[in-house]
Amino acid sequence: MQTLRTTSLEVRDNQLWILDQQALPQQQNWLPAHTVAQLVDHIHALRVRGAPLIGLSASLLLALLGEQGVARSALAEALEVLRAARPTAVNLMNNLDRMKIALAESDHVTALSAEALRLVAEDKLLCDNIARAGSALVKPGSQLLTHCNTGGLATAGVGTALGVIAHAHQQGLVSNVWVDETRPLLQGGRLTAWELGELNIPYQLITDSMAASLMARGVVDAIWVGADRIAANGDVANKIGTYSLAVLAHYHGIPFYVAAPHTTLDRLCPNGDAIPIEQRAASEVTGVSGSFGSVQWAPENAAVYNPAFDVTPADLISGWVLDTGVVTPEQVKEGIFQP
Numbered sequence: 001m002q003t004l005r006t007t008s009l010e011v012r013d014n015q016l017w018i019l020d021q022q023a024l025p026q027q028q029n030w031l032p033a034h035t036v037a038q039l040v041d042h043i044h045a046l047r048v049r050g051a052p053l054i055g056l057s058a059s060l061l062l063a064l065l066g067e068q069g070v071a072r073s074a075l076a077e078a079l080e081v082l083r084a085a086r087p088t089a090v091n092l093m094n095n096l097d098r099m100k101i102a103l104a105e106s107d108h109v110t111a112l113s114a115e116a117l118r119l120v121a122e123d124k125l126l127c128d129n130i131a132r133a134g135s136a137l138v139k140p141g142s143q144l145l146t147h148c149n150t151g152g153l154a155t156a157g158v159g160t161a162l163g164v165i166a167h168a169h170q171q172g173l174v175s176n177v178w179v180d181e182t183r184p185l186l187q188g189g190r191l192t193a194w195e196l197g198e199l200n201i202p203y204q205l206i207t208d209s210m211a212a213s214l215m216a217r218g219v220v221d222a223i224w225v226g227a228d229r230i231a232a233n234g235d236v237a238n239k240i241g242t243y244s245l246a247v248l249a250h251y252h253g254i255p256f257y258v259a260a261p262h263t264t265l266d267r268l269c270p271n272g273d274a275i276p277i278e279q280r281a282a283s284e285v286t287g288v289s290g291s292f293g294s295v296q297w298a299p300e301n302a303a304v305y306n307p308a309f310d311v312t313p314a315d316l317i318s319g320w321v322l323d324t325g326v327v328t329p330e331q332v333k334e335g336i337f338q339p
């Protein structure tokens, strides 16, 4: 397979390498994802994270294994193991469903590589289209608030919600970005802050609990978030903490936008109640770990509830900004996302 590089993925010498997103921003460590076990471990640990990126990394590895001569039957098993690596972000399943079709072709090795590269190229374009569609909704001088990380690290392109923010900033429309640190894994404080710094976009890092008072002060003009799965009725699963932002935005009359590629749509999922929500380890809440090591503050036997995502009901969403354009609440009510 040709050499390929995104912000956090690289194909080099016919092997897949990943940028460890748990070590950022202090360290930029590229790690091997040469085997299914390695990539699944990276995905479980969120060294590889972000709904689109998870699907793309799995697709690329499957194609590379095919080129390395792994038997078709073993590739089919590998596909199923990768498909189960994380349950909420549907991009993984959507991508691998397309790879499954390629695997059934007579020349499956060529078909797998072509499909994986097509998925990467498509995602870059989807990000650009989302950025353009979304920035049309940004008013001049806006202060925008975002949650978790939805930039180039999480996609093959400029990102989803953060791609909109970056494109709007390029057009001179953004005066400041409020960056939710996004407990417990701090994707905002570590990754979004790093990406905005690299892009020279003005931002202020806040704890998640600060968002409400900023809205009350009238210094949040719109909220932009990503998505891990969009159900047929428009409900959205996204990083834990998204739902509370949507409720606050509704109370304060602030537009709340979800930015995502169409590969995040799950038309067979009727509503948010049907979206599987990943439950994660207690250690992510009882303390924090990173390139510096780890520290624990809660009692050893603390009982912990740690869902990685929550669901925002469609009636709290002002618009779904997809690569195909902006979808309105009226269109969602009319069933635009229905199968």
Ligand SMILES: CSC[C@H]1O[C@H](OP(=O)(O)O)[C@H](O)[C@@H]1O
Pocket (backbone or CB within 6 Å): 046, 049, 050, 051, 052, 147, 148, 149, 150, 151, 154, 155, 159, 160, 161, 187, 225, 226, 227, 228, 238, 239, 240, 308
């Ligand atoms: C464009 S990434 C979409 C989505 O993925 C993130 O979750 P995680 O960091 O657990 O992979 C977050 O929910 C983003 O909004």
